Amino acid sequence: MTDDLLSLSPVHALLADGTTVCIRPAAPGDHDRLEEFYDRMSAENLRLRFFSVSRRSGALAADRACAPARPGHLALVALSPDGVIGVAEYDTGGEGRDTAEVSIAVSDGMHHRGVGTLLVEHLVSAARAEGVTGFTADALSENREVLRLFADLGLRMERRLEGPETRCVIRLTEDDAYLSAVESRGRAADVASLLPLLRPQAVAVVGAGRRPGSVGRAILHHLRSGGFTGRLFAVNPGASSLLGVPCHPSVGALPRTPDLAVLAVPAAAVAATAEECGKAGVRALLVVASGLDADQARDLLSACRAHGMRLVGPNCLGVSNTEPELRLDATFAAGHPLPGSAGVAVQSGGIGIALLDGLSRLGVGVSSFASLGDKYDVSGNDMLQWWESDGRTDLALLHLESFGNPRAFSRTARRVTRRMPVLTVDAGRTDAGRRAAASHSAAAATRTMTRQALFTQAGITATRSVGELLEAAALLHSQPLPGGCRVAIVTNAGGVGVLAADACAEAGLALPALTAETVDDLLAVLPGGAATGNPVDATAAVTEEQLGACVDRLVRCPGIDAVLVALVPTAVAEATGDDLVRALTRTPGPRPRPVAVVRLEQERPVELLPAEGGTIPSYADPQAAARALAHAARRTAWLARPAGTVPELPDVDTHRARTLVEDHLRTSPDGGPLDPRTCADLLACYGIPQLPWAWAETEDEAVLAAGRLRGFDGRVVMKAHWPGLLHKTQQHAVHLDLRGDAQVRAAFRDLATRFEGLMTGVVLQPLAPRGTELFAGVAQDEVFGPLVLFGLGGTATEILADHAARLAPLTDHDVHDLITAPRCAPLLFGADGGAPVDLEALEQLLLRLSRMAADLPQLAEADFNPVLAAPGHVTVLDARVRLLPRRPHDPYLRRLR
Template structure:
């Protein structure tokens, strides 16, 4: 840990400004001296318990000595100025004393919390368990800082001072506290970009058709409410906007600089904007990372410059940003985007796709609250935007087009929190059939990047869709209608054919075309006696007028067995579609259940009620309408899910498991042998078939007496595909047959040991697997096992760890799950028993990240007894996992 902060990291403080955190070096003595010289007498008294400055001066040289396991000092810098210092000193094998000092002018902006967070990571890496500190009882700021970390803390008051003891082990409280701080800070850091009070277009041009000209024109023509300036050394005015020669000449320091200059000039412009006091940059220029390593190196220089001056940056190679808020009205893009106010916030890595989505959204009645084209996203990412939109009251639905993730685990935590109140709909580009991990296990072969993304979205509560059309359709329903409390849909219309198609589409999308109760049918008979059908779908006949339609929709909305209503109407000579839709919208107003309308063959849009609130989305055909309701129902399930408190698994020996894997790694082991594998699984309470590993036929014959016939005989090598090598023999009935098969396996796999197991009775076979994904962390898999594993490819994935409830949901998503429930007379296998095994494997790979791949295939299930009969585990160096409470910009 002594060199991890040599180059430093950047972080966002509470007010949105940036700080740079790094290890103190001898050359920092002058900066630390200046920090202490600027400190007030009060600050020095609270830090050193002394009113004099001599103590501080004597102490300063110790802060810049080289970091080691006994001592570490971190600095916070804004630009080149030291604004904070925190250090720890060893006081016992497991305890370190911590202290800090923050510049008087920068206090209460979160710098101290950031320093302690990063210092705690250094201490954990050095093997410490606790921070201890002594502070004056009157130093409420520091006491609150320690408490707000969310770590277990003890206070002991004595003679006007407080002895503080902070446990460094990270738990849910610390993660939640860190996430709350980060959300507030990130939103503040993006405000100068998303809602600036002043904008400067650097590279503005008088030449129509140029990017710099179009951006400035959009800002002006769309009615931006703030101050706007142009920077062009050859013009005094462009489009009626004052133009200056350079950023240094701007009359005010702009909140936002929109940069549209050639790539070679970008770095100098970014530095000039920073020197002028700009707080945010939208970099439209292309020609960087998308072109290769040289461009990526340029991007790194640009990011370093932006962060040195405390600026957030969107891009490069992006379209720009849009905010339709009437108080802002900013179109800082070079596209003709509609400024229709609405509730959808859209982030896209593709500018062209963003243009298309915004345009189609406007035509279909979906207003855009904000749009951000992230481009190469060298700084601001989808994680940042999610946190900014989390508390934005204008944003009702968040839509994402993503091609990559910066920090997937952080994305999952952020999205899971937001999804409790706002739906997140996502398209993930770049589906690939090939797995990214070059492993030899079934799990690694099956875990393509796309199925792991599915697992991430499921874990995060994100609604994944496949097309732009589906994204917009779902956004229209979720942005205007109540969230359905279930999947039961009633369909009502005036023509049988389209309603049948609607019912088929609804069932295909996972909705339940519910059977109406006798009471509901009776009420429908009263309000629509001439209806062709009073069952679901309800066919009111072609002669139905707006009044009958409204009354029927009202009955269905009041039916307790109905969660959502889909209306399907075709224009007829006697029916006025405008009146019908208006009546549907009026009835839907104030309902707690969603109503979605279809005007078959008509225009896509919305039909507002008389007061223009809660518009009903209108579709041209029933199939997309049904699919959109299904997405909304999925969100209802996400929002209704109540996280269960974590219950520790019994029968787990983490220490022994870690020791076993560490010993194997020290020995240079790649695949664990059969005995190591069995012991590791037993440490996590997983039942393993009895076995013996032997070296020759004589030892096999002796082991067979202990195990009993019939036997399974196989090669013992952990990394082998035994069945493909002919190295698995079953049903061995006696010693003569045993010796013959041992000889044949030894010939097929020279040098292998032989594994013997008693042959279990046939049962339901499952596969449970796990792997460490380099981007997503530990992933677990459940599927049909044995010979069906590859044939059926019935597999489900989830991110680890997961509790038994989440594991049970994973089991339920298998196509073959009915086999566990006694399908056609098969023995019942309790799903809870299967979920328990999955949860234990998930905990194992989370606790022991050196487990790179794991296959349990098959697990043979007899009732509630699940026995692993074949297992393979590969170990490797653990991937570096970002500290979940560490706030730094580098890992986004």
Template sequence: MAERTHPQASCDDASMTGGAIAAERASVEPAFALLTDGRAIQIREVCPGDLDAVRDLHRGMSLENLYLRFFGLSPRIADEISERLCRSAGSAHAVLGAWLGDELVGVANYEPTEDPGSAEIALAVADGMHHRGVGTLLLEHLVSLARSRGVREFRADTLTQNTAMLRVFASAGLATDRGCCADGVVEVRIPLTADARYLDAVAERERYADVASLRHLLGPASVAVVGAGRRPESVGGAILRNLVSGGFPGTVFAVNPRAGERLAGAPCVASVAALPEAPELAVLAVPPDAVAQVAEDCGRRGVRSLVVITSGCDGRALLATCRRYGMRLVGPNCFGVANSAVRLDATFAARPTRAGAAGVVVQSGGVGIALRDHLSRLDIGVSSFVSVGDKYDVSSNDMLLWWEADPATRLGVLHVESFGNPRKFARTARRVGRRMPLLTVVAGRSAAGHRAAASHTAAAATPTVTQEALFRQAGIIATHGLGELLDATALLAHQPIPTGERVAVISNAGGVGVLAADACADAGLCAASLSERTVSELTRLLPHGAACTGPVDTTAAIDPERFTRCLDLVATDDGVDAVLALVVPTAASDLTSAVAAGGAAKPLAAVVLGQPESVRVRYGPGGRRVPSYAFPEDAARALSLARSHGRWLERPVGDEPRFSDLRENTVTRIIQRHLDTVPAGGWLPPADTMELLGAYGLPLAAWRPATSADEAVRAAAEHGDHVVLKADVPGIVHKSDVGAVELDLRGEADVRFAYARLAARFGDRLGGVLVQPMARGGVEILCGIVQEPVFGPLIVFGLGGVATEVLGDRSARLTPLTDVDAAELIRSVRGAPLLLGHRGAPAVDTASLEEALLRLSRLADDHPEVAEVDLNPIIARPDGVVAVDARVRVLPQRRWDPYLRRLR
């Protein structure tokens, strides 16, 4: 690709978007990312001290590579370009380097052109590192950096025969526009729009590289247990025995300086350095003060993955060692890993785990042990298991990618107490969830739970509303306890997903059937209405006194054969989406085997009152498996959760609309002006608030600022008969609480008196007023933005005005919102009927309300400095929506790209 020298043009502030001015001056944090072969490289800015490494990279390039890159073969070109790349970093250009260990294997840079917002890009990759994803990774990181600094387009001139570079551009997922081709040179323009197509392409590259890196962890050819003890009760000894007795087909080594030549049937050496070959995976069960040195030894020996069982060690230092040597890390403070496909059990579990269909990732080792045992008992089994512990590297994000590529995994079970990159997690889970059900427990919901989660995982506990928003958008089935999790997992593992909410209840005891029908209603399901044909056939089949219309009561006199036929009849009814079969064992007839023998045409859940297990599996013809619950409430909740997953699968993916009328530069100017004045940030003055929100097309009531009674009178005359005055007083957030609002003012005298009252009330603190027309009628709504420190921006929606504090009827979604997200958010609150037309009242303009939510989403994503927006109330009416009060708080924020490929 051609290298050109451009003048050091400075970007005009007006051409930059929110946060770009501050971000432009900030350095880039070094990051590690994975190549296509699973190895990690470090990407960081190139500085003058890197001149020798940059020069060596270019001098090592072949003549052909030099020609393709520089359009010439002069031996001086490489030195000249290296010196220019390593000049002191400025505000207008950027240079990133990729290091594999201590070797620089690639550089990427951009230089500004004469057109504002445009820059020319160039890439160089070492000859021996082609086709491993170095250039694409550098391009992705350069795109992210450039967008944060206000660059909107890359340009490149490249030779037509430089197919490798043209392929990098084409496969990146960015729209490319090839211009004229003159003298064998192609001009390429690349708009830097991180749309869904680009993010999908980045995610696919991440999946491929991530799975490649995890193969050394979950499919190793050799394993070493460092700290394998001789005592049966030792953790290291248990791990070694599980590996050997589990039939792991690869090579297993024990490392123990005092154990002799063999231990538990495996060859034993005194140290990692003494291993006869470099194991792909090392499991460390050594004292905390020995972990750092053993990890260093493993890196030097060429180990590719570490599982650190030990707790109480320095996790950050451990991670730094793993990054330096390119090792993936599980833990520390974990239970181990397992993969049934290769008979790998590197855990200290007391019992072997049945091979099966469930992928499991947990932070708590105790939860992991319980889940493994229960999944084995329920004949679901485990395909892969990872206890991530303190989760310094390998996380639930990695396991989602592994399960997506693993044909043995048919459902995923997660127990996570903290999130490193929630937005990437949500995007990944949304994709994986369309291939398999994903289930989790919402952990840390109580105040005590928050404290326990924080101390247990050394990470901030996640607010419940945010967790539930994340899981809902990602299509993850969220439960509120391990019992509920297992109930739903048993149903989804062994039965198809219900296609509707209509449940047919069949029991041999009428009272139990009524309880089951109530439980279904409580869970959001409804009783199925059986067809006349089905009722007629049931009447002929069942004993006298049976109830045939539903819930079906077969009476206690029913025998197993007729109960099975009853299940078959009901399951074939077109008005039935699922069947709930309940039996009470009696001396006259034991129907416990019959509950799994019929009803195969529809999803079936059984309840056997009196069974000791909360849930178990019963077997029908042909090995059919039916979950059997101890109580009807458990079965109904499981059916409801399965149906909620079905609804999510039926849900359209949705689109993120683009708005052409956004004035990003105006928002940037307002934010920067405020932060220049108040570096710590805070609430914007009312006039700035209204101008900022108006720049993103949010529906605001007409407003005029006034700094005197005369100005207020003139502004009121423009708004009609009834107006409102709102005081502009620094530090006041809730105006109505302190008398900063004067309502329903009619005529000049009212306005003057109201202004005088505000002036007397606040004195010199009064900076003026906002004059607005008085809003009438409609439903009061709250819409807003909250920049959550862990999850990023959230859009909050609910009933507004006084109701928002009294009822707390709110819901939230993570940005970016799609049109489907916005529509669901409106319908997710309990007060939604007030908006959709309650008792004959006309529905409000939900289309305008959805658009307002989508515009808020764009504002939150484009300008992370907008820490909080409170539009309360928005008045929603059939003819439109309008915000009559608004607040905006801005804070200095570091720009962070949640979708950029990088390791933790």
């Protein structure tokens, strides 16, 4: 076991039944525990593990697992409060070998609960980080459980019979099949662990007081008045009952152990109360207290992990589940949420109240709600998985100010958004907003570009305000998705039609001309004087019947994806008794395409109008309606695309790349920029095309190098270099178009004189041919991982900031989006009359950059600027790479925070 593996921190993770175990490397001090573990094992279990029933085998296994560290070996133990419940280890037999023998043992009472699988997943992650590419394992052929464990991992496996034994060879490739298998196991365990929190049979409110304004009393009142169907207790040593609920002096004195305990106690008492709950057998905590300091926070989370309790909060509004058979409302919001089908998770209690109120007012209602607060444990990822499986939720609303594991969140969201819309408020878009979010939720908020990349890749509908979120939710809840972005506008007032047309255009929607057949149909049903362009001006004389007929024809028009009806009240309609809104709501059955209404006189920003076929969203402003339709159209486009795949790349030497990085960090432990030679070698490991170059430290070396590099026209470029040089052009550290030895010598002397004491050498390259100058790069985010950036390059790259970004690893769809997103994209496709650049080569460069970033967590930053793109080739002209000492981190490994 290497020093890195020895330093692995203990982690907590969920078993298949939702209980918590601790996983960590075995240490010498575990020897007695492991011997006891094997001593407790049945004779049959010993035989299946060691192929014999000798108790001596267990003692030898304990010796091996707890022996001093040796290369190529790692033993992991799984611990519950009762001691060791499982052990797994791999051994390569020596340093530098890439295949390891693996073994697993699980205590008799813990079979079929996922202990062995969880241990092997952690072994796989650690082994990959050490360069191990395969596991081998021998098992008795009758040991169906362990053979099924290996087969169900999701990794590629081969079996062969060798007498009474079966030999398994497992390849540790991290493909989507393995990640999906890990994800599926994690989802089942996660949902099981949330049952005590979101479907508790008994709840205790600890800290409920007599004072009417206290939070604990308010939550107790909500639970009681909301009709909670389970057992309800209050813990208060100074009262016998509160609000008709029996009180008890402590959690330990309760007549029944509650599944969920609500802690409404002062911050200083939270950790001790959590410990008391854990010892009593409580399975979930809801902590509404705020203001915990670092020590109190650590002690709270330690108590939850030690006793296997899931935790919501602290600093939160509470949770609710409106299932009729449960009716749990453990919040201190002003009123009870309306039962419905929207799942809501927020970090801000205030925004939670606004969303609960808005969804109740709309009639959408809530399936379950969680105010996550400071989010020590239960997260948005947990709630997405709950809604995915609860059978009630068809719309997910999130307000997250921070992300604990965004790559795992992204995989979950990509899956869930295929089944239901997932909407969020993009909070913290500005520097001021990010500072406020970090202060408010005690978590680091991320920059806009990174967060938007996550939302885009995951198919999440990102809105800019709570109001916009509710506007989009109303339409997505009530209407079918549009087939595209083509909208027909109908109005009874021309001016309002103009406003609606502007709003649609600004939202990215199209207003196509109506077909001649549609125009004839409309003229046949509309009053004289109606204009049948798009917008359709039905005039103030339109009747209820005429408007209904017009809309019915438009929703069936083959060139239209959605219909926006903009209405104003008129004296004409009032005089004739026509109700134009009723013309839209009386149609029986759902319409084939979405219909949205704009009523300028409407008091509320958005309402859902009851209709015979369901409901219709009505907006007070055309821009709100257009934004909602645009969100729906983008969701349609996202769903229409198949899930992207990360392409296999030939000619990638990951082993050599990692060796280069390790060698650099060995000589520069604090990291820093790579020198040009090492940088070029690293790019070559990934097949990234570079313009030929040479390094020179003297004038004579520069002349010789220029002679070797001169192209057909004999011109070269010379660039000064020293560690930390960022902008060569701004520093006037570049000489272009050098011809002949004399110009090369003069250029070298100039650079050496001006940058004396700084310059360590020069890079020479042939003068590049003409092409489009682009930028490609990587920024490593501490939480989100590597972000790949692409856009316009050259000296104007920072001024124009024409960049798009996606999180690595890039799929084929991500690469396409990166290339087409920047404003400069038309240049790449030949919009200026020239031939398009080599798009396939450009895609390959971005995929290879993404692979390099995903392979090397030490890659803090990479800048390729400029990248020259032309019809026949794509080449990196200048590259800068900066490394930092970072350990590999597996974002998909199952573990709790």
